[in-house]
Every structure is written in C-alpha cells, then in structure tokens.
Amino acid sequence: MKERMTQRRKQALETKERIRSAAFELFNQYGYENVSMQDIAAKAGCSAGNLYHYFPGKDSLVLQFTDHVDTIYESIAGSMQEDTRPAVERLRSFMVRAIVESNREEVITMGFSHALQHPEQKTLAINDSRPYFRILSDLVRQCIMEGSIPESYTTEEIMRRLMIIQRGILFQWRIEQRSFDIEAMSGCLVNAVLSDICRH
Amino acid sequence: MKERMTQRRKQALETKERIRSAAFELFNQYGYENVSMQDIAAKAGCSAGNLYHYFPGKDSLVLQFTDHVDTIYESIAGSMQEDTRPAVERLRSFMVRAIVESNREEVITMGFSHALQHPEQKTLAINDSRPYFRILSDLVRQCIMEGSIPESYTTEEIMRRLMIIQRGILFQWRIEQRSFDIEAMSGCLVNAVLSDICRH
Amino acid sequence: MKERMTQRRKQALETKERIRSAAFELFNQYGYENVSMQDIAAKAGCSAGNLYHYFPGKDSLVLQFTDHVDTIYESIAGSMQEDTRPAVERLRSFMVRAIVESNREEVITMGFSHALQHPEQKTLAINDSRPYFRILSDLVRQCIMEGSIPESYTTEEIMRRLMIIQRGILFQWRIEQRSFDIEAMSGCLVNAVLSDICRH
Amino acid sequence: MKERMTQRRKQALETKERIRSAAFELFNQYGYENVSMQDIAAKAGCSAGNLYHYFPGKDSLVLQFTDHVDTIYESIAGSMQEDTRPAVERLRSFMVRAIVESNREEVITMGFSHALQHPEQKTLAINDSRPYFRILSDLVRQCIMEGSIPESYTTEEIMRRLMIIQRGILFQWRIEQRSFDIEAMSGCLVNAVLSDICRH
DNA sequence: AATGAATGAGTATTCATTCAT
DNA sequence: CATGAATGAATACTCATTCAT
Numbered sequence: 001m002k003e004r005m006t007q008r009r010k011q012a013l014e015t016k017e018r019i020r021s022a023a024f025e026l027f028n029q030y031g032y033e034n035v036s037m038q039d040i041a042a043k044a045g046c047s048a049g050n051l052y053h054y055f056p057g058k059d060s061l062v063l064q065f066t067d068h069v070d071t072i073y074e075s076i077a078g079s080m081q082e083d084t085r086p087a088v089e090r091l092r093s094f095m096v097r098a099i100v101e102s103n104r105e106e107v108i109t110m111g112f113s114h115a116l117q118h119p120e121q122k123t124l125a126i127n128d129s130r131p132y133f134r135i136l137s138d139l140v141r142q143c144i145m146e147g148s149i150p151e152s153y154t155t156e157e158i159m160r161r162l163m164i165i166q167r168g169i170l171f172q173w174r175i176e177q178r179s180f181d182i183e184a185m186s187g188c189l190v191n192a193v194l195s196d197i198c199r200h
Numbered sequence: 201m202k203e204r205m206t207q208r209r210k211q212a213l214e215t216k217e218r219i220r221s222a223a224f225e226l227f228n229q230y231g232y233e234n235v236s237m238q239d240i241a242a243k244a245g246c247s248a249g250n251l252y253h254y255f256p257g258k259d260s261l262v263l264q265f266t267d268h269v270d271t272i273y274e275s276i277a278g279s280m281q282e283d284t285r286p287a288v289e290r291l292r293s294f295m296v297r298a299i300v301e302s303n304r305e306e307v308i309t310m311g312f313s314h315a316l317q318h319p320e321q322k323t324l325a326i327n328d329s330r331p332y333f334r335i336l337s338d339l340v341r342q343c344i345m346e347g348s349i350p351e352s353y354t355t356e357e358i359m360r361r362l363m364i365i366q367r368g369i370l371f372q373w374r375i376e377q378r379s380f381d382i383e384a385m386s387g388c389l390v391n392a393v394l395s396d397i398c399r400h
Numbered sequence: 401m402k403e404r405m406t407q408r409r410k411q412a413l414e415t416k417e418r419i420r421s422a423a424f425e426l427f428n429q430y431g432y433e434n435v436s437m438q439d440i441a442a443k444a445g446c447s448a449g450n451l452y453h454y455f456p457g458k459d460s461l462v463l464q465f466t467d468h469v470d471t472i473y474e475s476i477a478g479s480m481q482e483d484t485r486p487a488v489e490r491l492r493s494f495m496v497r498a499i500v501e502s503n504r505e506e507v508i509t510m511g512f513s514h515a516l517q518h519p520e521q522k523t524l525a526i527n528d529s530r531p532y533f534r535i536l537s538d539l540v541r542q543c544i545m546e547g548s549i550p551e552s553y554t555t556e557e558i559m560r561r562l563m564i565i566q567r568g569i570l571f572q573w574r575i576e577q578r579s580f581d582i583e584a585m586s587g588c589l590v591n592a593v594l595s596d597i598c599r600h
Numbered sequence: 601m602k603e604r605m606t607q608r609r610k611q612a613l614e615t616k617e618r619i620r621s622a623a624f625e626l627f628n629q630y631g632y633e634n635v636s637m638q639d640i641a642a643k644a645g646c647s648a649g650n651l652y653h654y655f656p657g658k659d660s661l662v663l664q665f666t667d668h669v670d671t672i673y674e675s676i677a678g679s680m681q682e683d684t685r686p687a688v689e690r691l692r693s694f695m696v697r698a699i700v701e702s703n704r705e706e707v708i709t710m711g712f713s714h715a716l717q718h719p720e721q722k723t724l725a726i727n728d729s730r731p732y733f734r735i736l737s738d739l740v741r742q743c744i745m746e747g748s749i750p751e752s753y754t755t756e757e758i759m760r761r762l763m764i765i766q767r768g769i770l771f772q773w774r775i776e777q778r779s780f781d782i783e784a785m786s787g788c789l790v791n792a793v794l795s796d797i798c799r800h
Numbered sequence: 801a802a803t804g805a806a807t808g809a810g811t812a813t814t815c816a817t818t819c820a821t
Numbered sequence: 822c823a824t825g826a827a828t829g830a831a832t833a834c835t836c837a838t839t840c841a842t
Contacts, residue, residue, distance in 0.1 A: 052818080246805095248834085447803045457838080560772060575767075649814075
C-alpha cells in the first residue's frame, strides 16, 4: 500500500510538473493572456478540469516562475561556494551567470513582462527573503567590506544598477530575438558599471 | 459653411484625441489585455462603436504610442540643434533627456510591455526610418568621426548598449514604482557605459 | 430657375439610380446580409446618411428588384406585340426570353434567394397585378382558347410548371456558376413541359 | 464505470442532437442570418458557449444539412435495391421519392437557400463522392446501357435536367407555402423531362 | 441635397472555472 | 486522480439608423 501511494504521489508530481512546464512554454511563446487553460491542458496531456487539482487558478501558474528563478540563482550561488577570489570578482561572475542562465529559461521573459504590467504585485520588487536578493546583497556587502566598493554607496544603490543592467539585457535580448552574444554583453556591461562604481 | 466644417472637424479631432488619450491612460494603468473597448469608450465619453470611426481596431490604438515617442525624441533633438559641444557630450545629454522624458509619459511603459510580449511585431526593433534610431545613430557616428569613440566599435554595438541602459532603467523605474532619481541614475549609467567604451 | 430645378431633380434621379445599382451589384455578389449600408454608400459614391434620403431603409432596397424584373418582362412582352404566331409558340418564346433575360440581370438571383428565405413576404407569389403574371396568364389563356393546351388544365397549373422550370434553371445556373448554355436548356425544358401538357 | 461513461456519452450525444435539430428548425424558419447562436442555445436548452463543444462555429451547423440529405437519399436507394423494373422506371421512382422526401425535411430548403447565396462553397455542386450524385449517375448510366436513354446524351446533361426539376419544385413549394400536390407534380415533371429525352 | 459623427443594440466566439461522474 | 460537459460573463467588432450641420 505504501508502495502504491508512493507510486501515485510520484505520478501526481510528474503531472504537476508537466502542467507547470507546459504552461511556462506556452506563456513564454504566446504571452500570458493569449494562452487558455485548455491550451495548457492539451499540451500537458490532461483535461482542463484537472489543472485545478494542482493549481488554484491561472494566476498561480504564472507566479510559479519566481520559484523557478530562485532555484536557478541558488544553484549558481551553490556552485560558487568554493570560489576564493575577491568578492568583487565573485559578484561579477555571479551577475554574468545569472543573466545568461535566466535568459536561457524562457519563462522569465514572460514573468518580466507580467511584472511590468502589474508592478503593484511587486513580483520583482526587492525582497530580502528571496534568494536572488539575499545572494546579491551578501556579495555587495562583502565587496564593501573588502574595500573594492566605496562605502559611500548603499547596498541598495549597487543592486539597483546591477538589476537595471540585467533587465535591460533581458529586454534587448528579447526584442532583438536573441541575435547577439549575451555572455559578452553581460560581462562588458557589468564590468562597466562595477568599474565606474569602484572609481568613485 | 467652411467655418462650420472646421467646427465639425475640430470636434472630430478632439474626439479622436480624447479616445487616444483615454486608451493610453487605461492601457498604462491596467495593461493592454485588461482594458476593453467599452472601457476606453466610457472614459472617452462616447460609444464603443464610435471608436471604430477613428481607429480600425484595438491594436492600432496601442501602436499609436510609437508615433508619440517619436514626437518626443524629435523635440529633444530639435532643442539640441544649436548645441556646439563635442558629439560625445551631446550623445550623453540626448540619452539622459530621452530616458527622463520617455518615462514621464506613462504610455511608453505600456508600449514596452507590449513590445516585450510581441517581439515578432518588431515595434521596438532597430529601424532606421524611426527618429529615435536616426538621431541616435547620427550622434554615434559623429562621436566616431571626432575620435571620442574608437573605430573598433560599430554604430550598432554602441546603440545596443545605450538601449539596454535606457530600457533597463525604464523597467526598474516601473518595478520600483518611481521611487528613485531617474535623472541621476540615467546620467550615471550612460556615463559608465560611454566611459567604458571610450577607454577601449 | 426652372432649369435649375430640373437640373437638380436630374441629379437626384441619377443619385438614386446610382444607389440602387450599387446595392444590386453588391447584394448579388455578396448576399443581402453581407452588405452594409456603408458598403453601398461607398460604392455609390455618397455618404451613408444620404441613402436615407432616397430609400427608407435597407429592406426597401431589396424590394426594388421586383420593379426591375417587371420592367424586363414588360419590355419582352412589348417586343412581341407584333408576333402573329400561334399562342403556344409565343408562350414558348416568352418563357425562354424571360429566363435568359432574367438571368442576365444578376440581382434576380439575390431576389430569389431573399424570397426563399422570406416566403411570408410573398415577393414571388402569384400576384395578378404584377406584369410577369399578367403576361403569362394572358398567353396561357390564349393557348387554351386556340386549343393548343387542353381545357382540363387550369391556367394556374400551367403557370406553376413554367415557373418551376424557370426557377429551377435559375437555381442550377447559379449553383453551377454559369457553366452551361442557358438558352438551349430553357428551350429544351420549356418544350418538354409544354409538349407533355399538350399531349394530355 | 463503463456503464457510467456510456451514460455520459449518451447524454452528450443527445445534447449534440438537440443542438443540431434546434439549429435546423430555427434556420429553416427564420433563415441562417436571422438566427443567433444565443437563439439556438436557448432552443436547445443549453448555454451559448456549450455549442462550441459540439460544433466549431455557426457555419458548421448549416453544413450538417448535407449529411442529413445524404442519409435520406441513401435510405431511398437502399429501399429500392430489390426493385427489378427497367432502369428508367427506377430512375423515375427515385427522383419522385427524392423530391418528396427532401421536401418533407424542412432544413433542406434552408440549405438550398444558403447554397444559393454562397455558390462558391459548392455545397450543392455535382460531387461524385456524395450519395445523391452517385446514385443518380448510376441510374442514368444503367438507362443508357439498357437503351432507354439515347447515347447522344451525357450522364451529366441528364442529371442537370433532373436537378433543375427537383430544385425548381423545391423552390415553388416553398414560395407557394406547400399549397400543391408535390408528389403529383414531381411525377408529372420528371416524366415530361424523361419522355422528352427518350424521344430524341 | 448631402455629410459624417454618433449611437446602441447585436453577434460570434472565447475562456476561466465548476462539478457530476 | 481524472474527465469533459456545462456555464455565464466578457469581448472585439458590426451596422442600420439618426441628426446636427
């Protein structure tokens, strides 16, 4: 019986994941408003009614994307734990990888567009409980402590600039339909901004 | 009789403008997909059917925003015609003003969000016939000619970086709900990027 | 001053005719329900509002077609006034010409389709005051009098058969998109029916 | 469980049939363009949205009528399989029954009217894959083989004449609002046409 | 005589969501 | 866990008609 439950639960998790990923792909390709629950069900290979066993509504499907991004950021941070370079180098690396990775996963564009249309939901607002902001502010603070970033800046100001770069690149990347070298561009702009900051 | 015609035509133009601006406000506030033609009509003070005397459809209402932006950019460029400073200074000024002005008009955010969801419409794609790109590429070319930007960069590369900055700021400005100094931030980031470029 | 009035009236008549013929062409091509008053106005080269100076509504525009058909039938009858052949020959000729001529004018198909959809309006019902029926019943009665059609038939029965032939041809002609010889077919079927009648 | 599924499916089929028949009655009574999806839903006793579970759109509802007619024709042909009379007699019988039966079902008039308005859809065009035309051309060919119809005619020419008779009767039957003996009329006109053909 | 701006009711179609099975 | 029939409200767009000019 336990076996069966596990079996069943496993299947259920698979179904949930199938739904989530179907939704993400479709949202990304056509935009939130142009994807219907029936479309998602069709792509996930189940009935429309069944979606409601796993997600309370369409909204909650979009909002899954923040969890998804957090996972990505955490895995980047995890893989850098043994990096012993100065904080400013690690910050640079983290930003570049965050930009590249987050643009690999296409849902994010959708999430960004959604956030742009609904700023009041504060989906992308600075929020210390979310891994992205936690990791980033940690790194920035270490930079300030090690002296590579002058104390005259607040953590928030630094983060804001980096976020502007990240989101600007995401935007342009989408608009130009992926036609430039995103890694080079990220490295270059993150550098420009950090150098500028360090010089003051 | 001509007088009367003018009267009528004037009223018609007013109606058209009322519709356009109602649409812009609503789109900006609630997002394109969450605004119905009825909503627009109600706000414009006319019947829904009447909208179709002035605009062939909902789409064409959104697309008006590019014209609107173009007007802004042209007026900035116009007001700078007698500026005799080096090209790189003028580029800096133009960018800062473009960012500040375009964020003053709220529709633009909506247009950007729309462009993000429909990149295939190439609303914001580089397009030499649009004033923004014409002005920008002119200035960049002058910088290259006067030597302030090295020849190793193409105009397009420079423009891409500036656009990333502009759009990143717009994004963040919207997300943080206008809670930082946009002029200072623009100056700062445009500087950082241009300095970085000039140094190479 | 009289001149001017005449001038004006002439222009008015021209406009009315332009509207009528625009409506007919469009109705015929696209069907009554798929043509809007604005379409008609555009084709007639005037404003939509102006249509209402000449016709009280869209309905009355369709109904014009019966007048139009009557004119055709009267002109056929007129041109046959000096025909001295036996009545049955003249009936044959009239039918063939009526079929051919009425299919030349395309509106008629539209009128027929309209009549089919609204039989309660009795647009095509037998109606002695209309030229078509007057002419036809005259000819049939002459046939009976001259003995070429037996007295055992009523005028109405004969007319009904001829009308069936006429409308069947019109139908098929439309369905097959004008791809057979309508004159030969008319002659042939009218003959078959009349011969059959005469034999009994 | 299978039982239950059957129950559900049965109910679904009933609903589909209720919708189809509601649509047919209404189309026939008021004409395609004067019936709204809401009307159909109301008559079928379900919501308008539900219509779209069963039929992709309004058009597809009209087009169901050809299937309906085909069923009728096939049942007539089926019931004549053991008829051993000469082909020309069987052709006569088939035509009369086809005319009478098809006029019993009122939708057909509506379908015809629709076909008249949209000849480009070729709903009623000669189409060898449809039972009506297959049966008819079979019978005609047999007549030619047995010598009752001269070889100088093509199958198509014969069929065209019979179709003209059938459609003409249908037309007149509708226009005169069912006020004559359709069986007698069919027999009489089919006879007249076939005799005429046989004589040449 | 003519315009064209304005209306308001109407139309097909979509879709998130519910629920009996 | 899963289905899919059903709903009902919403939505973009159309159009005959009116009327001030």
